[in-house]
Amino acid sequence: MVVGSVGPWVTWGPISIGGLRVDGAITVVLGAVLLALIALRRWPIVTLAVGAVTALIGCADTIDVSSTAAILDPSPGWGVLLTAASGLSVTAWAARTVVRHRAVRRATVPSDA
16 A cells, blocks of 8 residues: 555656655555554554545545546556555455454353343
């Protein structure tokens, strides 16, 4: 995600705009936060939320670039695509973790028999 955030987000033939000139600066910070959250293996709901925000930024920018009509026909660069895919992956992983933790809690809580 951090690598994608600094890579090209918009390309027009041989010209490209790096992620740090657009929303990549935000996703670099979010990526660093995600690295810390994943390393700590805590707060899976926060990890889910931060991953979803990052995925939303990457997907929105990809759609924005793809829908822009211009003479040179800009296209999304590999950086924004990697950022969006990384955000989606982290979101899916965090969602799975949240569901697992809730299932474990239900299994360990004594039932009222």
